[in-house]
Amino acid sequence: MAKLTVEDLPLEGKKVLMRVDFNVPIKDGVVGDDNRIVAALPTIKYVIDHGGRAILFSHLGRIKKEEDKPGLSLRPVAERLSNLLNKPVTFVPVTEGKQLEDAIDNMKNGDVLLVQNTRYEDVKDGEYVKRESGNDPELGKYWASLGDVFVNDAFGTAHRKHASNVGIATNMPGKAAAGYLMEKEIKFLGDAVDNPERPFVAILGGAKVSDKIGVIDNLLDKADKIIIGGGMAYTFYAAKGIKVGNSLVEKDKIDVAKQILDKAGDKLVLPIDNVVADKFNNDADTKIVEGDIDDGWMALDIGPKSVEEFKNVLKDAKTVVWNGPMGVFEMPNFAKGTLEIGKFLGTLTDATTIVGGGDSTAAVKELGVADKLTHISTGGGASLTYLEGNELPGIAAISDK
Template sequence: MAKKTLNDIQVNGKTVLVRVDFNVPMADGKITNDNRIEAALPTINYLIENNAKVVLFSHLGRIKTEEDKANNSLEPVAKRLSELLDKEVLFSDKTRGKELEEAVANLSEGGVLLVQNTRYEDLEGKKESKNDPELGKYWASLGDLFVNDAFGTTHRAHASNVGIASNLDSAVGFLVEKELKFLGDAVDNPERPFVAILGGAKVSDKIKVIESLLNKADKVIIGGGMAYTFLKAQGKEVGKSLLEEDRIPLAKELLETAGDKIVLPVDVVIADDFSNDANTDVVSVDDIPADWEGLDCGPESIKVFEDVLKDARTVVWNGPMGVFEMEAFAKGTIGVCEAIANLEDATTIVGGGDSATAVAQLGYEDKFSHISTGGGASLNYLEGTELPGVTSIDEK
């Protein structure tokens, strides 16, 4: 799937509509983490340097009420982007209408305009989120070209990505191009041994990913809450640990067909309560008490995982190994993160979400080949599901 990139289109003097992912965390009207804004800078700067008129679209939060609108304006993002670009970024408080149209028409070459939160349109029948064809066509009428640089929303068909792309010549931006290259090479043409590490709460959330990676990886390490369904499928007592009873037959089938390709924890950190202040112990997976629950993998498990990883040349990690947000149950995730970070000559990819948060908190961003900006989108890519925001872009 060879999609057009920025280098395949002529942007000089053109009004280029760009879907970016400025869905940044906010507190009291202030941005608490601007990583997503910084991730879009290469594409925006390229367009500025090549004399395009740049019109940016993004969502922020979910808009269900007028109060949501008041709390999720993109105006603070426009101010932060101005600082990062060291130039004025114009802001339109409208998502459609004469004021927006005039702001776009008056934009100079090299100028940048940020349009108000696209999900403001969701108050009227979810027109953005349901890819209303009229809205996509209207937004497309504002420009000459469309660039999708919001990987984090490519797994959704919205008016601001698929809708605009359906009506304009289009390409992917540098961020989406980078995401597709790293994830594509890792999944479709990995240097071996290829080890996948999957964590998180539920098997049901990652069935397709597990099945897809079992067909492609040499080893699949399974941790987090979903490991207990696999341990139960092996006939082990898992106490009050997170368990999906209806997924036990599937886990048993996967264990039978995958053989030693699946690697599970050998010990776990158990607790008598789901709390950071609970009483804890470390036990073998064969010795989990009936009235305790597993909330992290133990030190022996980390050694097993390190041994599996030591010769890996490609690693994809998605999902924490335990209840990472509680300090008492974060060691498993930290151990896996450090084991990957210390690999030499390996391509190491973190698939967004909680795993990316862990890497950032531990200060290991520079130790990984690639940290995905889209948790849901990267999961869909890993499971082989189409990304509408990518498939709608013009082929080369």
Template structure:
């Protein structure tokens, strides 16, 4: 990686500002954390910094979307402090402010590597607008900046791109690892490279499909978006998810792909979106009044065959509505196929596919699970990510 990492910077005696990703899922009723993976993922960077003898480690993160006062109450970042303290085995000072006297004095008076967690960055209206004044203000609190929130580096926000405009900056271990895995997979893969794309809409993944058709040896498509491709190839899709305005685009992808694009040949269909409908296997055509909700058994066998011998696999998006047991088989089969690929670099691109891999118990059987769905997708599109671009070059 041509960007500075935390091993390239001096932090002893300094106040280190760290952008982490503590955008953690919580129980809607109780507000309790339901999955602490993102906090755990930040620990290697925080622990390493603490070992270097800094004055303070000041953590910034967003939590949820904040547009109203009700959103503020619902997305109070104080929920993360006790869990972080428990995992670190060290006190964490939570500052219930994003600017002002309390924040400034807490940071100024910190000693002996005190860990400080700042309230939700999105409490500031200027955060998502990358307000230059806000980025400059936050930067004034510290001496050096570490970017370790891969899930947010595709956004040009004050806490991701604004702060490093004013301070020496470096990538934390999590960001370094993400770039190493996803960057190598896209830019210098061991071949054959197979990409698997699922999810609901072609429109969400147009640029990804375009870029991967250039760099991958095969692109397998499942999920709801495959029915737009099916329609483009002249098949009936019943009431399946369909983007009519993207049918011509899908047709052009099929033509340009020259056999690289692998599409399902059958579906698991139902006459209603739920587990209580008339569920049956359908061929390439979905009958009228039915919708495709998962890839079928023939497609599973086809996809497994296409994965044979792959040395690099990138997977982003489930094959069906995997939250419902009757429509989970396609996603489970892809998980199993990746888990059993000998000697392959298998990368799960965040979001629903990461949730599926963890939920189905295959997390330790793949090479890398990305912490950032949107960021990994944009990286696969070949886009420059603002939070990465802002880090100092080596």
């Protein structure tokens, strides 16, 4: 990798600032899904096992007013992290000032400290000032002054230019490195997009074409096939003159869809049948239709023939990138297409299989096939930005080797 990694840094006795992604669900003061905390453990353990003093920064949720702060404290995360590491984690309930500085000065080698939610800095004296999420230069400089080296292991925020990732890294030239999780994301997504083993198949789902135009455009030059599912498929239907009934269509994107279809040729694979419903409800009346969809009916999932067609395209693939569901995954009656694709990916033992995005990730976990896949990306928005071929500010700011 062309960027510094945590193993390139001197750690013994060093104050190691670490940007992690602990943006996890918290209810009644208890962490729900701790996957993102677990994902950061290898880098944290490496730092403390090599005599570093780990000073962790993360955001949690969005803070736009003072009243948002109490419910978005990272204290429950510190408690969960302490359990996972089986050692004390010092939680500092502020993001700047003497209390934080003293706590860092009192650290010993191998200690772990978690700073309060970095987005507390977005509201000052009742005003929404976006110091963290706007990459305030003074804040990045201040946080950088608290440590000796910096490790960015938060791929989930790599597409955002924040004070706690880009700001710190910019103020620590030659001392900003990628953690293991960041390194893994760059490797798998980078290889998939820039140097894939072929055939390379991308599966793109979700509601809107507008969310994925950049990805489709970039991958048309790189992938052998692009499978389209989810609500965005019906904007392509409309572009082809197929009747869509009451299905989701972005009318202002039909011309864009036509241009993509013209450019794609036979690379783009659309559903050939659909599960349609008479209303947007899990208990709606349903039927399976091929071709035109009648008025009063809306497509909410791909049909069984589409599932078989998509499997046929995937069966010989050597690289697969999947982002986005095939239907309305949150409704059990319209989750089958997504689950069938997830299950099939688990059987592709000779392929590099990469999954990103909340619903796709949830599907492979629900099926119990997550451990059979090569890589599950921890950042939906970041992985999409990467797949679009755009530079991620959080990665760009890491020091080159």
